[in-house]
Amino acid sequence: MMSRSAGNRKTFSFTGEGKDIPSIGKKREKGKIVASLEEAFRLAEVRDGMTISFHHHLRDGDLVVNMALDVLAGMGIRDLVLAPSALFPVHESLLRHVRSGVIRSIEGSVNGPVGRAASEGLFSSPVILRSHGGRVRAMQAGELRVDVAVLAAPAADAMGNLSGISGPSACGSLGYAFSDAQYADRVIAVTDNLVHYPAVPFSIPQTLVDWVVPVESIGVPEKIVSGTLRVTRDPLRLIIAEQVAKVVEESGLFTGGFSMQAGAGGISLAASACIRERMKAAGIRGSFISGGITGQSVEMLEEGLFESLLDVQSFDLEAVASLASNRGHAEMSASFYANTASKGCVVDMLDVAVLGATQVDTDFNVNVNTESDGVLLHGIGGHMDTAAGAAVTVVVTPLFRGRMPMIVDRVLTVTTPGETVDVVVTERGVAVNPRRKDLLENLRGKGIPLMEIGDLKKMAEEFTGIPKTPSFGEKIIGIVEYRDGTVIDTIRQRI
Amino acid sequence: MNRRRLRRTSLYIPGTNPGMLANAEVYGADSVILDLEDGVPVSEKDAARILVRNALQHIPYRRAEVTVRVNALSTPFGRDDFREIIPLAPDAVRLPKCESADDVREADAMMTEIELENGIEPGTVGIIAITESARGGRNLSEIAAESPRLIALNYGAEDYTADIGAVRTKEGRELDDIRAKVIVAARIAGVQALDSVFGDVNDLDGLYAEALRVRLLGFDGKSVIHPRQIPVVHRAFTPSDQEVGFARRVMAAFREASSRGAGVIALDGRMIDAPVVARAEKILALAEAAGCLPGER
CATH class of the missing domain: 3.20.20.60 (Phosphoenolpyruvate-binding domains)
Incomplete structure (x- = not known):
């Protein structure tokens, strides 16, 4: 290549199209398709010790993570860092790759058996747990450097435009995969639904994707999205949901333009249903629902109760269909959703967030990671992000589950700091964080059973007694990273 | 009990x-x-x-x-x-x-x-x-x-x-x-x-x-x-507004008559006897339980 100067600018002489810069875009014949995952890994020059990332939009129906690790193990690759946005019970078979040294450690959410194995001390280094927003921030900051992202794609064209709204493994939004596509050095798309170019509308553009690998199947449809998520008929949960709706109604935020996020858990879904009725009764038209989107959110959009849905993951078939057809239903990336280091994220615009908990303590700290027995079983999701962002954060929990109190002196693991939690709603009483005197004023005298959180704790213990604290060893098996990259807590090995 | x-x-x-x-x-x-x-x-x-x-x-x-x-x-x-x-x-x-x-x-x-x-x-x-x-x-x-x-x-x-x-x-x-x-x-x-x-x-x-x-x-x-x-x-079991209104008037008349030591209670020209008072008490109790306290109406 000839270089010379033109003024103070260094320039190069033209030598012919595609001669000097080998164009990866010039692929009219067969696009970016490679025959197998193994070939794609070879082209990506996967080596021992690299970091491989995945998204979890196929949830417990995912076949791609296990498939990829089986191939990498077969290639003799070792010492990998796995960086999934989340793992599910289906990924239990990864444990043999941990034992054999193919996988060294995990940076990502672990739901179920992989978390349990971590709690038993299987990994030599701790699992790094990050929120949805925190994971993107870590990639952006270079703290989580992904060498190769392997992205399951329910629909893909030969150039690597990817979409989640069609195909046998349709999952709707690909929200969590955007950061992987953007920040990984190499991006491999895996699809069981190769469509004609261009795959419009696409979520992840071809500009970010290196290779496309067609396979027989990427997922088990019935485990990817559920059928219609029905509102629970469990009377206890309905009582909590009804209290949440009352709190929201009297919060001072229940006016035109109201926005909210509530998950797909039993109580959250029921709370949405109660809020929906109250919006109708009061004639209130909200602005948006964000986060995980369900059929119920879609119905509220279509009833005109909300103007838009901001969808980072689609929980059921109705949500998937709506994302494909409703103009007011927009896909969003995890960064757009919850990344505090972005130039503006949705959680900061939220009026009300309704969140679950495995434990809450008298300082309003919330644990969503470990169960009452101290075992790591759940990821953070967007919990700490939405709690920090929303104007009013409502945490819902039964006072006790089985024989375990859910309100305790000190949570076993702090996932979400109490300073970001405003109200705790149980079936027997509602506690408002004393920091929120304004909210307490709004809720007083409205027929809401307000109590001090310490009294709620005592009431729980009247039923359950004070359980023995589980015993932990010295070894740290998990690090809970706050959304800003600081460490908020650690999780020790169960012994 | x-x-x-x-x-x-x-x-x-x-x-x-x-x-x-x-x-x-x-x-x-x-x-x-x-x-x-x-x-x-x-x-x-x-x-x-x-x-x-x-x-x-x-x-x-x-x-x-x-x-x-x-x-x-x-x-x-x-x-x-x-x-x-x-x-x-x-x-x-x-x-x-x-x-x-x-x-x-x-x-x-x-x-x-x-x-x-x-x-x-x-x-x-x-x-x-x-x-x-x-x-x-x-x-x-x-x-x-x-x-x-x-x-x-x-x-x-x-x-x-x-x-x-x-x-x-x-x-x-x-x-x-x-x-x-x-x-x-x-x-x-x-x-x-x-x-x-x-x-x-x-x-x-x-x-x-x-x-x-x-x-x-x-x-x-x-x-x-x-x-x-x-x-x-x-x-x-929540009484209607009319029932509550009438019950309140009955009780007011009853209290007024009791304070005067009057044996006969009249309301709107009709005699109010013990069963009517008892029913009025019951209706007000139901109303109170339903959260529609007479005082808040």
């Missing part, structure tokens, strides 16, 4: 389910029925008895009246139920299959004996009698008058209609007769009249209509079998 407490709803809780026993009063029923009788299979009678006993011992019930539906003393389980349950002094036992005053007398005697053995003031535990047969229906007045423990009469719609050979219908005309008997017997004895369950938990409109009908007939409340029925029955 509180004869006059509000009993708009009495929620059945199967004695075999520890979780439901723990959460029995959370749903807001005025009274809960921890059930050892028909809600418990014969093979689990002893297990349920132990669970309910432990629930009474350990669960801090605060808001609701706590009652236990024991097995009839004529069954092999009744005596053991009394022996285990009475020492824990629930607010009342619900006595099923009450056929005659003898059944009440027998229960009363046994309860007194157990109360004395356990250092409990005799008469502490009340009785709510449940009539489930033609014979029991005929003897309601005697049943109601037999014991000072008796706080309410109730009937079992399914067993009663089966016994008299009636067919259960949605509109419930087959219950007209027993309902009238329960009301009249209860009023003569000065106890409460409680209506039977509405079986279709999915038909909340039907439940509301029936609950409203029995309130207008004079019933004080209704048994429920699912928490979702509670707010519906409470709504039906």
Whole structure:
């Protein structure tokens, strides 16, 4: 290549199209398709010790993570860092790759058996747990450097435009995969639904994707999205949901333009249903629902109760269909959703967030990671992000589950700091964080059973007694990273 | 034992389910029925008895009246139920299959004996009698008058209609007769009249209509079998604005007349006698329980 100067600018002489810069875009014949995952890994020059990332939009129906690790193990690759946005019970078979040294450690959410194995001390280094927003921030900051992202794609064209709204493994939004596509050095798309170019509308553009690998199947449809998520008929949960709706109604935020996020858990879904009725009764038209989107959110959009849905993951078939057809239903990336280091994220615009908990303590700290027995079983999701962002954060929990109190002196693991939690709603009483005197004023005298959180704790213990604290060893098996990259807590090995 | 407490709803809780026993009063029923009788299979009678006993011992019930539906003393389980349950002094036992005053007398005697053995003031535990047969229906007045423990009469719609050979219908005309008997017997004895369950938990409109009908007939409340029925029955037992308004005026006139020491009370030119005052008190109590306090109107 000839270089010379033109003024103070260094320039190069033209030598012919595609001669000097080998164009990866010039692929009219067969696009970016490679025959197998193994070939794609070879082209990506996967080596021992690299970091491989995945998204979890196929949830417990995912076949791609296990498939990829089986191939990498077969290639003799070792010492990998796995960086999934989340793992599910289906990924239990990864444990043999941990034992054999193919996988060294995990940076990502672990739901179920992989978390349990971590709690038993299987990994030599701790699992790094990050929120949805925190994971993107870590990639952006270079703290989580992904060498190769392997992205399951329910629909893909030969150039690597990817979409989640069609195909046998349709999952709707690909929200969590955007950061992987953007920040990984190499991006491999895996699809069981190769469509004609261009795959419009696409979520992840071809500009970010290196290779496309067609396979027989990427997922088990019935485990990817559920059928219609029905509102629970469990009377206890309905009582909590009804209290949440009352709190929201009297919060001072229940006016035109109201926005909210509530998950797909039993109580959250029921709370949405109660809020929906109250919006109708009061004639209130909200602005948006964000986060995980369900059929119920879609119905509220279509009833005109909300103007838009901001969808980072689609929980059921109705949500998937709506994302494909409703103009007011927009896909969003995890960064757009919850990344505090972005130039503006949705959680900061939220009026009300309704969140679950495995434990809450008298300082309003919330644990969503470990169960009452101290075992790591759940990821953070967007919990700490939405709690920090929303104007009013409502945490819902039964006072006790089985024989375990859910309100305790000190949570076993702090996932979400109490300073970001405003109200705790149980079936027997509602506690408002004393920091929120304004909210307490709004809720007083409205027929809401307000109590001090310490009294709620005592009431729980009247039923359950004070359980023995589980015993932990010295070894740290998990690090809970706050959304800003600081460490908020650690999780020790169960012994 | 509180004869006059509000009993708009009495929620059945199967004695075999520890979780439901723990959460029995959370749903807001005025009274809960921890059930050892028909809600418990014969093979689990002893297990349920132990669970309910432990629930009474350990669960801090605060808001609701706590009652236990024991097995009839004529069954092999009744005596053991009394022996285990009475020492824990629930607010009342619900006595099923009450056929005659003898059944009440027998229960009363046994309860007194157990109360004395356990250092409990005799008469502490009340009785709510449940009539489930033609014979029991005929003897309601005697049943109601037999014991000072008796706080309410109730009937079992399914067993009663089966016994008299009636067919259960949605509109419930087959219950007209027993309902009238329960009301009249209860009023003569000065106890409460409680209506039977509405079986279709999915038909909340039907439940509301029936609950409203029995309130207008004079019933004080209704048994429920699912928490979702509670707010519906409470709504039906919430007096209308007109009823509350009239009741307030009656009470004002009553107080005014009492302060003057006047024997005769008049309102709008009509004489107000004791039953009218009693009804006004009841309506205001219902209104207060429903959260529409007279003062806030």
